[in-house]
Amino acid sequence: IQCFAPTPFWTIDATIQHQGQTYPLEYAKEKVPTIAGAAQISVDCKNALLEVANIETQTIQQPPPYPFDLSTLQSEAYRHFGYTPSRTLALAERLYLDALISYPRTSSQKLPPDIGYSEILRGIAARAEYRSLVSKLTNRTSRRPNQGPRQDSAHPAIYPTGESPKRRLLHHEADLLDLIIKRFMATFAESSLLETTKLILRKDQHSFFLKGSKLLRDGWIEFYRPYGSEPDQKLPDLRVGEKVPIKKIDAVEKFTEPPSRYNPNSLLRKMEDENLGTKATRAEIIEILYRRGYIKDVRIQATPVAAKIISILDRYCPMITSSVFTSRLETQMEEIRSGNATRREILANTLDCLRPIILHLISKEEALGTQLAEASAIQRKSNATFDYPCPSCGSKLTIIRSRASGKRFIGCAGYEKGCRFTLPLPQFGSLTITGKNCKVCGFQLITTRSGRWKHLTSCPRCYSNKHKGIAHVNDVNKPIRISSSASSSLLESAPLIEDQ
Template sequence: MTTVMTSMRKETMTAMINLVVAEKPSVAQSIGKVLGCTGRQDGYLEGNGYLVSWCVGHLIELAEPETYDSKYEKWKKEDLPIIPDIFKYQVAASTKKQFQILKDLMNRDDVTVVTNACDAGREGELIFRLVYDKAGCKKPMKRLWISSMEDEAIRNGFDNLADGKDYDRLYEAALCRERADWIVGINATRFFTCSYGQTLNVGRVMTPTLALTVEREAQIRAFKPEDFYQVQLEGNDLIFTGERIPDKDEAEDLAEKCRTESKAVVTKADINEKLENAPALFDLTSLQREANKRYGFTAQQTLDYAQSLYEKKLLTYPRTDSRFLTDDMETTASSILGIIGNKLSIKITDELNFKKILNSKKVTDHHAIIPTETLRSTDVEALPEGEKKILQLAATRLAESVSAPCKYKETVAEVSCLGKTYTLKGKYIADPGWRSVANTKDKDSDEDSRVIILDFKAGDTVAIDKTSVKAGKTTPPKSYTEDTLLSAMEKAGCDEIPDEAERKGLGTPATRAGVIEKLVRIGFLERRGDKKTKYLVPTHKGETLITVIPESIQSASMTADWEQKLLEIEKGSYDADAFMIEITQMIRKLLDTYRIVPDAEVLMHPVYEPLGKCPHCGSNVVEKSKGFFCENKDCKFALWKDNRFFDSLSKKLTKQIAVQLLTDGKAKLKKCRSVKTGKSYDTTVVLSTTDNGQPQFTLDFTKGGK
């Protein structure tokens, strides 16, 4: 009898299978390797008591409005608002096969537990739970929550699996975010599109972000530069500068009087020693900002590179909003520091303090972004260039963050002449500390790093050897770059949100890049500038939307407040139903109270600046989103930006080239490259037209052409 029971127990244990669901196939393969799943099947791995399968992004998505009622197929204002009593979900058309595989696996008799191994964050929770619910699964649920894809981290994670119910509130917050975005997007987009006769996409986070850029461009356009002048006094081999004076004659008169006076009285002469603390570790937003400043990477590029490094086990989880490590990670950080010093040739300073970067209370879902110990055995040179740069940034920041402060001496001296004050400021780095890691310079320090020696004290007299007038102009604010827009999104509405609020701003670190990319993709923002520094500038369509959108939709403070409430829903301190009621009330109020902007049709049709004359009919040629077109509707002349002829030269038809072609009938091109042979050459493109006005191009290699 005992033998039979033992045999039955073994059979029962053998039959118990844990189904692990990852977010991507690559992550599933890493998990499967650690768990010993060597058997490859269609859509999953198996072995050692585990099945490991995967989602492919969002397998399940909110149903379209017409699913609720066929009348919603046509956009009509009288059918709004569309607010479902019960939200419907559908399987994405492109992922039906993988969903069916997951559904079959979840319902297998031998599967006794299902583990959510999707990304450890709000969206990862949503992706898994929607599949779990849609498949009708009722089996016990576990949660894998890790911050690194290293083998040891995966093993530790499976040794300490959490109960899936512990993350119910996170799922609730994810549902609120998704449904709120649907309600705002569907209703507001249909309402404004119907009101103004063209597609105007509206989003809960997207529109306030666009509003930030529109406001900035308005400030730039309204700015009127003003001349100013500053009197400078030279004495003791030092230059003292006075306050700004708007009138040139007044400044020159003052300079002459000071020269005649020939002396000034010292009112301040201080040299202070100061410390500049090392920067904190990277969270996702600060990493994206730094990568944009240094390399011109977009926020999405940085996220993609960091995500790839995470999946290669070389970087910890990137979608984090924390800039600290947990209190128990000092040994880990020390070990990684040694690896990056050898592997990436990063300077490690002598004076290290790991306590500065350890604070469990400031770590929410995940700790800060740092390299992993897998780096030790990795061929870094084999990595793609973008990934290498992001890895180097994260490694350098770790070395900087534990280093000693930068010590510098700051000189401030003031002299008075004829009742006016003139100032001298200087900064000298005495001990670079953390700045020596990457050999970064302080932009405010003297270029020659010399000490400004003051051989006088307050009350002394300084002889004035020379006076001069320095002219200058006030400058407007700059258009947003990816770096500065991310910063503005992070800080948006902060003045109106309590200091104790944990998350502020528009969106989350994980979603901000996607918001920016969508604004560019749908034509509300465009990137302008050189290869490294690109500015995010609203298009006419984007400015038009913000002009007609009411404050309730474009308010950064309101949207930032919603983000804080979503975080409170995660913690159980705010009611999900109350949040959704707030969203629906705002939409209902919008529909009930909004009034069409007078003469809006003028706003909707942009006035295009002529670039030149059409070579066929003589009308103006203007730039639009897809090319350069003749304004004469009967003329077929058009220079498309997506141009096969220029593609064959490995060139893009830019605005500058288009203007040359329209002005001179030709344009010189350097370093063209043959697609067939790969050889480079210089040439001149000559423009002509066919009888019906279509452009045609020829190449001229003669000296005259060049």
């Protein structure tokens, strides 16, 4: 991503108008490599009549989704609610302890009949919001879920137990339970039918596409709404041979983009594809990387200390950073569990691989320690420095801890030049400087974390201004002693203010 050099290209932005409605067109070539070529297309097709050359229609049968395993539950919860994988797991474990769902740490996508499909559906129907959906399922002759390919000998896929909550659920818990219940019901429903239509419009050698879709049968989508909705994309009522005028056509310059950064959800899926970690540890591994300052932001970036550590390890022991080596260890541990290999055999082979690496690291211990200490110092300084400059002198603002009181505050790097700008900070919890700015004053926001889930994002400058305002009001409201002779003269000269 850092080495990526963007390359320019052009796209054709065109629309047609039919019966008062405007429809966007796709040009046959998604990318035009030169500005001359894009400009020629715009000139050729400006104010032109496009003829409908062909209409392609296709009916697609969409089977019901598979039951949830842990990774797909984490993926869906991130997509719909923005929950990180570790948060989804924590919420799911809470629902499991309340006997509302089955054991969540599973890689299975299969629901065996012995869990009692009918009993679970009856339990779900006891809640009014699901009653009508369950009645539609119970009227079906076949009651068999759509099973996925993955299986776990220890646990089935995640499913609701049908029990009613014994306490008032937090809205995050209620959302996740609703997702699990609707996914469970959707697996028993019939396939949905989607009709896609593609209109091909031509002007000489230039071709444009107009695509639309229409849901012919809801099927499982009815049970999985709003998580599986399929909106209709309407098309103009045109026939082959009809002509329609282009309303607007422009050549738009764009640039190629680097590969997308990982987010917690896509990183979890990548770890699963690479066989790194287990279903129970992957989310926690990502959280550890955040907590230790190796990665930051939702669109994940490696911090300087992480890049330095990987650079050092690649130089001295590349096998440790190899995903192939880690994946092989995970496969071997699975072989131990399944009985295809012995623990002693796997340990002996792994130690034979690691022993020379560890001895080499020990011999370079001093050099490694120096380099890692330098990287750690740079990281600490970076984590404590704001991007927002000092409002008084324009110097860097940093988090400082007072030697006298031990309290932390925001101070200016221009202190030695006479700048005395400071802002207060919360004194409890871990502090993180965010990349976001306050919508009121523009200052950089901070996040304070206390415990695992409690966190507060605030603006130090607004907080300081608010308390200065309160202090000013308190000073104004303090009683003032005035002598009787002075009070009469003040009253005579004071303007009359209504209701005061």
